[in-house]
Amino acid sequence: MNRSxxxxxxxxxxxxxxxxxxAYVLLVEPQQNALRRLDAExxxxxxxxxxxxxxxxxxxxxxxxxxxxxVAREVRDRNAFARDRAQLYDFVSELAASHGVExxxxxxxPAQTGPDAEQLVHLRISAVGSxxxxxxxVDELTDGPGxxxxxxxxxxxxxxxxxxxxxATISTVFVxxxxxxxxxxxxxx
Amino acid sequence: VAEVVxxxxxxxxxxxxxxxxxxxxxxxxxxxxxxxxxxxxxxxxSGGSTHVVAAGDRDDVASLIVETVESCGLSVDGMxxxxxxxxxxxxxxxxxxxxxxIVGRLYLGEETSFFAVGEAGGxxxxxxxxxxxxxxxxxxxxxxxADDETFELDLETxxxxxxxxxxxxxxxxxxxxxxxxxxxxxxxxxPVLQRLVTEVRQSIRFGVDEEQRSAIRIRLDGPGAGxxxxxxxLEHELGLEVQGDQTVCDEFxxxxxxxxxxxxxxxxRAATRRRLVTTVRNRLWIGAAAAGLLLGVDALMLxxxxxxxxxxxxxxxxxxxxxxxxxxxxxxxxxAAQTSHALENxxxxxxGGQPPYAALLRIVPGLLxxxxxxxxxxxxxxxxxxxxxxxxxxxAFTMQGRSTSGLRELIDALSELPVIESVxxxxxxxVEMDGGSAQQFRLALGLTAMPATLESGxxxxxAAVGAGGER
Numbered sequence: 001m002n003r004s005x006x007x008x009x010x011x012x013x014x015x016x017x018x019x020x021x022x023a024y025v026l027l028v029e030p031q032q033n034a035l036r037r038l039d040a041e042x043x044x045x046x047x048x049x050x051x052x053x054x055x056x057x058x059x060x061x062x063x064x065x066x067x068x069x070x071v072a073r074e075v076r077d078r079n080a081f082a083r084d085r086a087q088l089y090d091f092v093s094e095l096a097a098s099h100g101v102e103x104x105x106x107x108x109x110p111a112q113t114g115p116d117a118e119q120l121v122h123l124r125i126s127a128v129g130s131x132x133x134x135x136x137x138v139d140e141l142t143d144g145p146g147x148x149x150x151x152x153x154x155x156x157x158x159x160x161x162x163x164x165x166x167x168a169t170i171s172t173v174f175v176x177x178x179x180x181x182x183x184x185x186x187x188x189x
Numbered sequence: 190v191a192e193v194v195x196x197x198x199x200x201x202x203x204x205x206x207x208x209x210x211x212x213x214x215x216x217x218x219x220x221x222x223x224x225x226x227x228x229x230x231x232x233x234x235s236g237g238s239t240h241v242v243a244a245g246d247r248d249d250v251a252s253l254i255v256e257t258v259e260s261c262g263l264s265v266d267g268m269x270x271x272x273x274x275x276x277x278x279x280x281x282x283x284x285x286x287x288x289x290x291i292v293g294r295l296y297l298g299e300e301t302s303f304f305a306v307g308e309a310g311g312x313x314x315x316x317x318x319x320x321x322x323x324x325x326x327x328x329x330x331x332x333x334x335a336d337d338e339t340f341e342l343d344l345e346t347x348x349x350x351x352x353x354x355x356x357x358x359x360x361x362x363x364x365x366x367x368x369x370x371x372x373x374x375x376x377x378x379x380p381v382l383q384r385l386v387t388e389v390r391q392s393i394r395f396g397v398d399e400e401q402r403s404a405i406r407i408r409l410d411g412p413g414a415g416x417x418x419x420x421x422x423l424e425h426e427l428g429l430e431v432q433g434d435q436t437v438c439d440e441f442x443x444x445x446x447x448x449x450x451x452x453x454x455x456x457x458r459a460a461t462r463r464r465l466v467t468t469v470r471n472r473l474w475i476g477a478a479a480a481g482l483l484l485g486v487d488a489l490m491l492x493x494x495x496x497x498x499x500x501x502x503x504x505x506x507x508x509x510x511x512x513x514x515x516x517x518x519x520x521x522x523x524x525a526a527q528t529s530h531a532l533e534n535x536x537x538x539x540x541g542g543q544p545p546y547a548a549l550l551r552i553v554p555g556l557l558x559x560x561x562x563x564x565x566x567x568x569x570x571x572x573x574x575x576x577x578x579x580x581x582x583x584x585a586f587t588m589q590g591r592s593t594s595g596l597r598e599l600i601d602a603l604s605e606l607p608v609i610e611s612v613x614x615x616x617x618x619x620v621e622m623d624g625g626s627a628q629q630f631r632l633a634l635g636l637t638a639m640p641a642t643l644e645s646g647x648x649x650x651x652a653a654v655g656a657g658g659e660r
Contacts, residue, residue, distance in 0.1 A: 005462045012470045016477035023481045027488040031495055038498045045502070045509035052512025055519070065522050071529045075536070116535055131554065139547030149540045149570070155550065156565035156582075175539055180532065186525045 065186070072183035081146030082121055082176035085111075091144065092125060099137045101129035101168075119176040127168045128158060134168045147175040252457035268455045272301055279410060280315065283307030291397070293405045295389065295423075295431075297413020299323055302385070304392050306405065314396030320385040322413045326351050328381050334368050350374075355417025356382065382419075386426040393427075407431045542638025544568045544577035545608055549636075553581065556602040560586045560595030564629075570638060579634040580615070584627040587619075596630055603634065611635035 081087060089106060096103045104126030112120040127137055134155060142150060152171040159165055255265045279296045286292060287310035296303045299322045306314035326347040333339050342350075354363050356378060357371035393402055407429055409420055420433030456464070546568055557563060564582040571577055581603075585596040596617070603612045615633040619626055 005466055008466050009469050009473075012473050016473045020477050020480045020484070023484045028484050028491065031488060031491040035491060035495055035498065038495065038502060042498065042502055042505060045505045048509040048516075049505065049512045052509075052515050055516070058515070061515075061519060061522060064526050068522060068525045068529045071533065072525075075532060114539060116539070118535070118539055131550075135547055135550040138550060142543070142546055147536065147540060150543060150546060152567070152569045153546050153550075154565065154567045157563075175536075177532065177535065177539075180528060182525055182528050183532070186522075 068183070068186055072180075072187045075177060075183070076179075076187060078146045079176045079179070081144070082119065082174040085121065088121065088123070088146070088174055091146075092123070092141070095140050095144070096127055096129075096137055099129065099140065100133045101127040101137045103127055114175075117178045119178075121174040121176075123172050123174065125168075125170040125172060127170070128165055129168075130163055131155075131166050134166050138168060138170065141170065141172065147177070149173040149175060248457050251455055252459060255457055255460045265456065265460060270455060272298075272303075275301075275411060276303055276315075279303055279305050280312060282410070283312055284310050286310065291401050291405050293393070293407035293429075295407055295409050296411040297322060297385075297409060297416070297419075298411045302411070302413065304389055306393070306397055308401075314392060316388075316392045316396070318385065318388045318392070320381065320388070320413070322348075322351070322416070325378060325381050325413075325416075328377050329374055332367075332369060332373055332377070334373070340367065351416060356419050356422055358418070382422060386423060389423070390427060403429070405429050409433045537640055541570055541572060542575050542577060542640055543570055544579065544636045544638055549579065549608070552606065553603075556599060557583075558595035558598045561599050562586070568636070575638050575640075576610070577636040577638040579636055581632040581634065582630070583632075584620070584622070584629055585617075586622070586625060586627045596628060600632065603632070608637050609634050610637055 081091070085108070089108075092106075093103060107124045109122045109124075112122070114120050125141075127134060129137065138150075138153060142148065150170060150172050152169075154169040155166050157164060158167045251268060254268065258265050275296050275298055279294050283292065283294055283305055284307065286307070291306065291308040291313070293304065293306045295318070296305075297320060302318040302320040304314070304316050304318045305312065323344075326344060329347040329350060330342045330344065331339065332342060350363055354361060354371075354374075357363055357374055359370070359372045359375060361371040363369045363371065363374060389407075393405060397405065407423070407427070408414075409423075409432065413419065414434040416433075420431045423429075424431040549568065550566065553566060554563065562584045564584060566579065566581055568579040569577060583599075585599075596614075600612050600614065603609050611634065613633045613635075615631040617628050617630040620629045
């Protein structure tokens, strides 16, 4: 066959092939790629949705959240008590008065900082009253609004009264823990 | 120019080569200048050989024809040599007649004639014969009339006389007005007819064995087969059986229809190449268009599928986003729960275990026997967070009227409290009191400390002590 004929046929063949390949590259391949990407995204989304539905129990989440919020609120509120020294003294004084216990002078000491940055306020309390009054006072003091640690309680009778009196010497520590931003955020939600 | 080649060979390529050689020789030109088209390869039943009919022409002549046609703005679809249909039909009639013995077919055409002999479907002889119907009519045109007057017929009149009277008898009146009879025409026709007879006879002598010659039955074909008395004349002259055929063609001229036209084409090489290029190019582009169409359809289908997947993805994405938010929320809450737990542990570690102060203070006085008097109670927490200690100072009276076993009763009663792990008599010594004596004692208690929690300390104390006794 003549060489020019072969050349012409080959040229046309190359052009036709190029046109077909171009059409494939322009029309089909992008859509195939997009479809592949979408399929992968669908698989990922399905996996995420499936994992979320299987792993995340909304009831359990609500229960946990409620508990965490409760803890965070309580810590926040109790911390506030120990940080305000005047409020602390007022509380102790009012508590003693409410139970008919006569308070001796406070012997406050400078606040200390604990190993985990907690603030420790040591307070030695001397209270005089009937045994029942002192017991109720100690009871209420233990269950006070702040973090209260009673290190030592000494009760002994005092004086000669018609009504027997006892003196309670109580060494207490009021603790304020450092604020936690994460828990604060949970409480603020 | 057309040439017919009968080649006895099994392979078509060999037959083609033989045909090319024969045609090149006939046309007296180089092989490169010859265009050949194969006509009808036919397998011989008896010998198994292949007969090839080939038509050829000079390439430059064919190219000239094509150029002429194309210069008129037309395109050449095909070129078929005018003799080829007749030749092909003649040979086909011989090779298809396999039952007959040795037969001859004499095609008498308007311009050219052929003679072929075959036997049992095989071609034995094929020759071009120097006879033409037009030649016979031309010979009849210059006539010497009855009055010795010479006149010239036009060709159409001569052809109509030939068609109407054939080879007339001597006394047959052909044109009474001009005194033309068979006697007038037969001498004019004689040279042409004689040449026909001679060539047929020589052909038979050349191509057929002597013992078979007398058995040849000749049938006339073509326009000349309808010339009256021609078959009888040939039969008489050749001494063989000759059969005319009035049904072959009513008119002189080419008796070719589409049905009888053989597929023989002679195109110059350049035209063939152009046609090949055009065909290949057209098919290439048709293929490309078809591929493009398929790609388009594929693209449309992909687009539809993409749209459907897009539609499915949106709700799925919302669900997934909600799931992701829930997961994120879970992580946040879980981490916060861990932080909370750590904080609780820190609270517990910092506050440490607390002895149940109030509960013990309430219970201990109730446990005192009448003979025991409480002097002091001291409770201390320890740093190990699980234990605490207490000291109870008191007096156990031994005077008359008071039990001396009071101290033991107190120790026993304290030992039964679940929060008290141990009770030891740390010290005891006798003291003199007004009106009697007593034992001053100190009890050392080991206590179980209550772990510090964020819950109500009082409730925890009560639960730990296991008794609600108050003085």
